[in-house]
Amino acid sequence: MPAPASTLTSAPSAPPTPIAHAAAAFDFWPLDPAYTFLNHGSFGSVPHVLRAMQDRYRDEVERHPIEVLGRQCRERLTRVREEVARFIGVDAPGLGLVTNATEGINAVLRSLELRPGDVLVTTDHVYNAVIQTMRYVARRAGAEVRIVPIPTPVRSPKDIVAAIASSIDARTRLVLVDHVTSPTAVVFPAAEIGAECARRGVEFLCDGAHAPSMLELDVSALQATYYAGNLHKWTCAPKGCGFVWANADTRGRVHPATVSHFLDSGFDAEFDWQGTRDISAWLTVPDAIALWRSIGAAEVRRHNRDLARWAGRLLRDRWQTEPLVELDDAEAEPLLGSMVAVTLPDAVRRGHESPEALQAALYATHRIEIPIIAWAGRWHCRASCQVYNRPEHYERLAAAIERLGG
Numbered sequence: 001m002p003a004p005a006s007t008l009t010s011a012p013s014a015p016p017t018p019i020a021h022a023a024a025a026f027d028f029w030p031l032d033p034a035y036t037f038l039n040h041g042s043f044g045s046v047p048h049v050l051r052a053m054q055d056r057y058r059d060e061v062e063r064h065p066i067e068v069l070g071r072q073c074r075e076r077l078t079r080v081r082e083e084v085a086r087f088i089g090v091d092a093p094g095l096g097l098v099t100n101a102t103e104g105i106n107a108v109l110r111s112l113e114l115r116p117g118d119v120l121v122t123t124d125h126v127y128n129a130v131i132q133t134m135r136y137v138a139r140r141a142g143a144e145v146r147i148v149p150i151p152t153p154v155r156s157p158k159d160i161v162a163a164i165a166s167s168i169d170a171r172t173r174l175v176l177v178d179h180v181t182s183p184t185a186v187v188f189p190a191a192e193i194g195a196e197c198a199r200r201g202v203e204f205l206c207d208g209a210h211a212p213s214m215l216e217l218d219v220s221a222l223q224a225t226y227y228a229g230n231l232h233k234w235t236c237a238p239k240g241c242g243f244v245w246a247n248a249d250t251r252g253r254v255h256p257a258t259v260s261h262f263l264d265s266g267f268d269a270e271f272d273w274q275g276t277r278d279i280s281a282w283l284t285v286p287d288a289i290a291l292w293r294s295i296g297a298a299e300v301r302r303h304n305r306d307l308a309r310w311a312g313r314l315l316r317d318r319w320q321t322e323p324l325v326e327l328d329d330a331e332a333e334p335l336l337g338s339m340v341a342v343t344l345p346d347a348v349r350r351g352h353e354s355p356e357a358l359q360a361a362l363y364a365t366h367r368i369e370i371p372i373i374a375w376a377g378r379w380h381c382r383a384s385c386q387v388y389n390r391p392e393h394y395e396r397l398a399a400a401i402e403r404l405g406g
């Protein structure tokens with residue numbers, strides 16, 4: 001009998017076939033093959049070919065510093081912005097290049113003119129640096145941060161939207177959510193949250209630090225007021241490539257965290273020049289986008305998501321614990337990206353005084369790099385899945401945790 005349409009079958013489950021032309025992965029990335037690298041999500045490695053391109057741009061700047069960084073800067077960065085804008089589905093004049101998502105989010109939050117009693121809403125899956133920024137801007141204004149719990153395992157996008165919707169009231173100024181959550185690796189239903197915010201007349205800041213290249217991103221479909229993200233995670237651009245976008249109604253009010261010559265000269269102009277900066281990483285971004293297109297971005301996304309589901313089930317079954325997102329039900333399908341978080345067995349926690357100590361032990365003793373995260377009273381690991389990862393990497397992790405807990 002065929003399986004019911006709404007249910008994914010949990011077994012047998014095979015890992016996805018590696019993408020053939022990306023199979024020589026450790027030739028492609030400088031990662032040390034002596035280590036099992038399961039943390040592309042924090043800071044991935046930059047492929048050799050893109051590092052070489054960045055070096056070329058650096059050389060260009062050093063050969064003609066005033067010509068490139070002075071006279072050509074605006075035009076060159078405009079071309080980068082236009083490329084990024086097409087890639088993520090926004091208009092280039094509303095796009096600002098920043099060093100990272102933290103800086104982009106700071107620009108938006110610090111530009112808000114909050115009043116005493118205003119409320120900023122987020123969830124308990126928010127990234128730590130971001131909640132700190134929210135607290136900082138709220139306390140300066142006598143405003144408040146409201147944190148909405150989203151229990152795990154997360155089973156349905158509807159549950160997330162309902163929890164956020166029920167926390168919006170007349171005092172709410174802005175809702176901020178991660179598009180892909182950092183501590184728990186859940187893909188949030190950004191379009192539905194954006195629609196709810198638009199319906200209620202509340203601004204929506206979507207933190208897409210992990211989204212570009214992990215998801216097929218069309219920011220224009222999200223009804224976001226603001227969107228910030230990184231190209232140095234899943235797009236593999238050199239580190240220091242972030243962006244922030246603001247819609248046409250708000251961009252006149254949003255200023256970079258570093259104000260420079262071009263205050264009130266237009267959003268893009270203000271962001272393009274924030275003092276003397278190394279622009280070589282951003283100049284490399286069109287090359288990074290082209291690289292993923294040539295490999296097959298959709299195929300990579302599918303491979304990584306299928307590997308995440310397979311790895312999540314493997315770890316759950318080996319450790320007899322819970323993943324933080326439902327892995328077997330079709331309703332939960334949109335919640336999964338290229339990372340998966342799985343609760344660790346209690347025994348391994350008893351043997352280590354902190355998540356950092358366990359993470360360091362895995363690295364030192366087992367040569368496995370993976371973040372160990374304390375969240376909602378439990379410890380879990382967050383496994384990333386990039387095209388260079390193979391099923392045996394997760395088998396190795398499963399065995400190492402079993403040994404460390406024994």
Ligand SMILES: Cc1ncc(COP(=O)(O)O)c(C=O)c1O
Pocket residue numbers: 041042100101102103127129130178179180181182207209210230242
């Ligand atoms: C959801 C989220 N927001 C923001 C950030 C910050 O990114 P960056 O350190 O590049 O500013 C991260 C980093 O992992 C993240 O996961």
